[in-house]
Amino acid sequence: MPADALAHGLRRLGAGAINAVSRLGYSTRFFAVVLMHSPAAFRRTRLTMREIYFAGTLSLVIIMVSGLFVGMVLGLQGYDSLNKYGAGESLGIFVGLSLVRELGPVVAGLLFASRAGSAITAEIGLMKTTEQLAAMEMMAVDPLARIVAPRFWGGVISMPLLAALFSMMGVFGAYLVGVRLIGVDSGAFWGNMRAAIEFWPDITNGIIKSVVFGVAVSLIAVFEGYDAKPTAEGVSSATTRTVVGASLAILALDFILTVFMFRGLGR
Amino acid sequence: MNRSAIDLWVGIFVAIGLAAIVFLALKVGNLTSFNTDASYRLDARFDNIGGLKVRAPVKAAGVVVGRVDRIRLDPKTYEAVVGLKIDNGYQFTKDSIASILTSGLLGEVYIGIDAGGDTVMLADGGTIAKTQSAVVLEKLIGQFLFDKASNAGSGK
Numbered sequence: 001m002p003a004d005a006l007a008h009g010l011r012r013l014g015a016g017a018i019n020a021v022s023r024l025g026y027s028t029r030f031f032a033v034v035l036m037h038s039p040a041a042f043r044r045t046r047l048t049m050r051e052i053y054f055a056g057t058l059s060l061v062i063i064m065v066s067g068l069f070v071g072m073v074l075g076l077q078g079y080d081s082l083n084k085y086g087a088g089e090s091l092g093i094f095v096g097l098s099l100v101r102e103l104g105p106v107v108a109g110l111l112f113a114s115r116a117g118s119a120i121t122a123e124i125g126l127m128k129t130t131e132q133l134a135a136m137e138m139m140a141v142d143p144l145a146r147i148v149a150p151r152f153w154g155g156v157i158s159m160p161l162l163a164a165l166f167s168m169m170g171v172f173g174a175y176l177v178g179v180r181l182i183g184v185d186s187g188a189f190w191g192n193m194r195a196a197i198e199f200w201p202d203i204t205n206g207i208i209k210s211v212v213f214g215v216a217v218s219l220i221a222v223f224e225g226y227d228a229k230p231t232a233e234g235v236s237s238a239t240t241r242t243v244v245g246a247s248l249a250i251l252a253l254d255f256i257l258t259v260f261m262f263r264g265l266g267r
Numbered sequence: 268m269n270r271s272a273i274d275l276w277v278g279i280f281v282a283i284g285l286a287a288i289v290f291l292a293l294k295v296g297n298l299t300s301f302n303t304d305a306s307y308r309l310d311a312r313f314d315n316i317g318g319l320k321v322r323a324p325v326k327a328a329g330v331v332v333g334r335v336d337r338i339r340l341d342p343k344t345y346e347a348v349v350g351l352k353i354d355n356g357y358q359f360t361k362d363s364i365a366s367i368l369t370s371g372l373l374g375e376v377y378i379g380i381d382a383g384g385d386t387v388m389l390a391d392g393g394t395i396a397k398t399q400s401a402v403v404l405e406k407l408i409g410q411f412l413f414d415k416a417s418n419a420g421s422g423k
Contacts, residue, residue, distance in 0.1 A: 049274060050273055052281075053276055056281075057277060057279070060283070161283075165283060165287040167287070167291055167295075171295055203291050
């Protein structure tokens with residue numbers, strides 16, 4: 001009997017591993033197919049514009065408000081810690097570097113995954129459930145070119161802009177708290193920040209990160225939607241998988257990118 | 268929502284986003300202050316570089332004229348060889364003195380260049396012959412204590 005239970009456990013482990021690898025391969029192939037269909041998304045700019053509107057413009061409020069609050073909290077906490085070492089004037093460096101390098105892309109990416117990514121998955125999944133995708137294929141309209149590619153590129157284009165906005169609002173929030181409320185010298189705040197933060201590599205690396213996160217979140221969102229089981233339950237679990245998977249992907253990719261980008265700077 | 272309204276909102280969104288990137292580049296970062304493309308290389312050898320790091324600024328009379336490009340140890344002489352990238356707009360005389368300085372007690376470590384009176388300028392790939400090493404605080408304190416002790420000894 002224990003041998004049976006062991007064999008059963010091993011079979012389940014094996015099935016899980018095969019399933020994971022095959023989904024990984026399927027999603028990679030899906031990525032390649034989406035890229036192949038991308039020229040159609042740019043030929044019909046109207047479709048992509050609509051998706052930028054839904055993914056980007058409608059995310060403006062949540063991104064800007066969150067950025068402002070994150071920046072204000074950073075200002076308070078950063079000043080509290082830095083002031084212990086008499087370095088309260090360095091608040092600008094602390095806030096600017098943490099926002100531009102890490103918090104801007106990562107937190108904007110997480111918000112983007114939960115706001116826009118889940119919506120994309122639910123929309124495509126519901127289209128599949130109600131057989132709209134099948135109907136399109138019947139009419140010789142390729143749903144990959146018509147539905148998937150514009151949503152993918154809408155997300156990829158929106159994400160870096162949202163991350164930059166998040167960072168900007170964060171710096172502004174820290175300025176409000178640090179300079180206006182606490183009374184750090186305005187010249188020291190901006191001057192130290194500008195002296196310590198380089199356009200290359202600090203800001204460009206932040207932009208590269210946000211582009212990578214945009215690709216990852218958008219790909220996971222369209223893939224989960226396209227791959228969803230065509231039932232109400234399937235769409236709901238696909239939406240959950242999008243948010244969870246995209247968030248984990250952002251954090252893991254962030255670590256990998258950070259290792260490559262900032263490994264050599266501290267020496 | 269009709270097409271022109273969507274175009275308008277997307278336009279506003281993209282414009283705000285690009286403005287944010289420009290804001291980060293100009294106001295938060297220092298894109299304007301130093302251009303690394305037009306630069307030439309100089310070497311400087313130090314006995315001790317203290318806490319000098321790659322990308323630290325090189326200053327002449329307090330003005331940033333370049334960056335530290337790389338730091339390595341000469342395996343024969345055990346000197347630190349610091350590669351500097353200097354903006355093409357600035358030339359330094361052959362008898363310039365490079366010294367490792369710190370701005371404030373806890374501030375950043377940088378290289379200061381004091382120009383001399385020579386008429387020959389350093390060319391690309393040249394070496395600054397006269398250097399002044401970093402002041403290592405521990406050594407300084409050690410020396411101070413040692414002097415105190417020897418003074419007290421001789422006073423008796």
